[in-house]
Amino acid sequence: MGILDKIKEIENEISRTQKNKATEYHLGLLKAKLAKYRAQLLEPQGKSAQKGEGFDVMKSGDARVALIGFPSVGKSTLLNKLTSTFSECANYEFTTLTCIPGVIEYNGARIQLLDLPGIIEGASQGKGRGRQVIAVARTADLVLIMLDAAKPDVHRSLLEYELESVGIRLNKRKPNIYFKQQKTGGLKFTHQVPLTHMNEKLVYTILHEYKIFNADIIFREDCTMDEFIDVISGNRVYLPCLYVYNKIDQISIEEVDRLAHQPHSVVVSCNVGLNLDYLLEMLWEYLDLICIYTKKRGERPNFSQGHELVMRNGCSVEDVAHRVHRSLVSQFKYALVWGSSVKFNPQRVGLTHRVQHQDVMQIVKK
Numbered sequence: 226m227g228i229l230d231k232i233k234e235i236e237n238e239i240s241r242t243q244k245n246k247a248t249e250y251h252l253g254l255l256k257a258k259l260a261k262y263r264a265q266l267l268e269p270q271g272k273s274a275q276k277g278e279g280f281d282v283m284k285s286g287d288a289r290v291a292l293i294g295f296p297s298v299g300k301s302t303l304l305n306k307l308t309s310t311f312s313e314c315a316n317y318e319f320t321t322l323t324c325i326p327g328v329i330e331y332n333g334a335r336i337q338l339l340d341l342p343g344i345i346e347g348a349s350q351g352k353g354r355g356r357q358v359i360a361v362a363r364t365a366d367l368v369l370i371m372l373d374a375a376k377p378d379v380h381r382s383l384l385e386y387e388l389e390s391v392g393i394r395l396n397k398r399k400p401n402i403y404f405k406q407q408k409t410g411g412l413k414f415t416h417q418v419p420l421t422h423m424n425e426k427l428v429y430t431i432l433h434e435y436k437i438f439n440a441d442i443i444f445r446e447d448c449t450m451d452e453f454i455d456v457i458s459g460n461r462v463y464l465p466c467l468y469v470y471n472k473i474d475q476i477s478i479e480e481v482d483r484l485a486h487q488p489h490s491v492v493v494s495c496n497v498g499l500n501l502d503y504l505l506e507m508l509w510e511y512l513d514l515i516c517i518y519t520k521k522r523g524e525r526p527n528f529s530q531g532h533e534l535v536m537r538n539g540c541s542v543e544d545v546a547h548r549v550h551r552s553l554v555s556q557f558k559y560a561l562v563w564g565s566s567v568k569f570n571p572q573r574v575g576l577t578h579r580v581q582h583q584d585v586m587q588i589v590k591k
């Protein structure tokens with residue numbers, strides 16, 4: 226029996242199994258098995274099978290955004306609208322067959338937008354060019370799931386399922402569970418909050434399925450079985466995701482309003498050019514980018530556009546110094562920072578200090 230059949234079988238069994246106290250260990254075991262098989266599916270199977278031609282696009286710019294959606298929802302049309310790159314658009318499916326990168330310039334940031342082939346149900350299991358597309362999605366900083374506003378709501382969850390089943394977690398935080406495998410000592414399980422989904426026996430059942438017999442596990446929040454399996458599997462990526470409902474020129478205003486109120490959603494029309502400004506604002510927000518200004522001693526910072534450094538929120542003085550010049554970190558003595566990340570203006574800080582949006586920084590060398 227192939228892996229796909231095994232996965233199908235376990236999925237069927239999970240859906241057949243009623244969720245209650247008596248079945249929770251059995252379900253835990255099934256879910257752990259399922260996660261293992263899916264991990265196997267993602268492992269390379271021969272060199273050529275994995276790396277799809279035309280999908281190896283260099284990362285560039287301040288952030289990377291991947292466009293995921295069913296065929297003909299308007300992904301390429303969006304790339305053409307937001308960037309100076311051309312990608313062919315047509316009213317037949319699978320017009321785009323490779324990964325086409327473009328650059329969005331916004332707020333001084335250069336954001337790489339990747340147009341990709343449409344994916345279909347079963348993409349995660351290798352249908353169409355699904356696996357290559359999803360592999361690219363894993364490398365993105367933000368996923369744009371594009372949907373045809375006129376199509377049924379279920380399309381949204383079908384795409385979520387494809388991404389979920391290969392370990393991509395959308396708009397979720399990494400579960401706060403400490404997990405460390407050890408050489409000896411057995412399993413040591415503790416929790417710092419009351420647990421409503423998990424207990425010691427369930428944790429051990431799942432770990433045994435993974436043949437893990439020595440490890441420290443600390444639950445720092447009330448996590449579920451699925452979240453625990455994600456932590457053990459270790460290869461999950463947690464990505465922000467925006468749902469872009471395109472072609473709103475084709476639906477009623479009431480329907481537009483309903484879709485606009487879905488979580489993490491933006492409604493647009495690429496052809497007509499409706500609401501694309503707002504989409505860009507949301508891109509910026511979901512990418513969690515910040516602007517930092519650097520200045521030289523005795524000079525004023527230059528706040529005009531093009532003079533900011535676009536960085537990820539949460540980055541340190543070291544990250545900024547590295548961006549200014551690769552050799553700067555080794556010559557670094559301290560930095561002076563003005564802005565919301567410090568108590569005094571300016572304040573002397575070290576490499577590990579975390580900067581905030583619109584901070585001004587002056588680096589003092591040794």
Ligand SMILES: Nc1nc2c(ncn2[C@@H]2O[C@H](COP(=O)(O)OP(=O)(O)OP(=O)(O)O)[C@@H](O)[C@H]2O)c(=O)[nH]1
Nearest residue numbers: 297298299300301302314315319320321343495496
């Ligand atoms: N009515 C309407 N049609 C649109 C809109 N945006 C794109 N389209 C049309 O939708 C069709 C498909 O657009 P594409 O950009 O090729 O779609 P795609 O998602 O890149 O398609 P594949 O590459 O085949 O997966 C084209 O005929 C577009 O003109 C829109 O806002 N409204």
Ligand SMILES: [K+]
Nearest residue numbers: 297315317320
């Ligand atoms: K198309």
Ligand SMILES: [Mg+2]
Nearest residue numbers: 300301320321
């Ligand atoms: Mg296309």
